[in-house]
Amino acid sequence: MSVLIIAEHDNQQLNPATLHAVTAAAKLGEVHVLVAGSGAAAVADAVKQVAGVGKVLRAEAAHYAEGLAEELAPLVARLATDYRYIAATATAFGKNLLPRVAALLDAPQVSDLTEVVDGQTFVRPIYAGNAFETVQSDAEKLVLTVRATAFDAAAASGGNAEVLETEATPAQNLSRFVSRELTQSERPELTQAKIVVSGGRALGSAEKFNEVLTPLADVLGAAIGATRAAVDAEYAPNDAQVGQTGKVVAPQLYIAAGISGAIQHTAGMQDSKVIVAINKDPEAPIFNIADYGIVGDLFEVVPQLVGELKKVV
Known part of the structure; x- marks a missing residue:
């Protein structure tokens, strides 16, 4: 079995949270990572060096530049044909994107998982983290969001994955990017x-x-x-x-x-x-x-x- 992880990035740098998702996904099978963006070659180069990544899929299009979920979801759903698991970190990015993917695939989603027991069994927090539930599913496809803090980060070097270009899906034009205000700080994220x-x-x-x-x-x-x-x-x-x-x-x-x-x-x-x-x-x-x-x-x-x-x- 193989897992497709959707990389979170800003077209220049990979969000370190994705490295934690790689560790979780490695428990399920061969790990492939999708880098969808505009001018994101540096991100694809970084991902291919991550230990545990077997293949990098790179999709380039102007409408992927801001990581809009409405634009990325059709691409992920199309690529999902070849995968049992579709995963991302349980950040705002993953929480926004993957429910849309699950709906397009008509597949169940296990959210915010903190442990991978086996290919059908996962642990996730409920009641604001006061309890944990074990979820089992034998569905043909599963969509997963991973709590990054529950898994160690995969090594950012040591890998040598193949980078393959994949065709972009047409622009959906269901939403548009207006602006982004980022807090500038010398402190750690x-x-x-x-x-x-x-x-x-x-x-x-x-x-x-x-x-x-x-x-x-x-x-x-x-x-x-x-x-x-x-x-x-x-x-x-x-x-x-x-x-x-x-x-x-x-x-x-x-x-x-x-x-x-x-x-x-x-x-x-x-x-x-x-x-x-x-x-x-x-x-x-x-x-x-x-x-x-x-x-x-x-x-x-x-x-x-x-x-x-x-x-x-």
């Missing part, structure tokens, strides 16, 4: 960061959010995250949101400052290797999942922590 410092509504304002968390993130070289409540209150931008309706992260170290531990948030960070919680309420639910807890005023604790870290970092 949130979902790929090894250390994440996050703040909640308890910080009180955008000014305090930045004043308290930025020095801590700077000394640790960390990414900055936020709860949905903090984002809704405009303390932090949307792309910083961690949680069930935000980004799922699993860094080596996650520091939660002023975060109560609502299910909506913990669903996106509970797989972190080490969790440190700072909260003045000793009964806060966040302490139930924290490896280390500090009960105290975050406006006093965090600056003290920064001061001590500067002595050793």
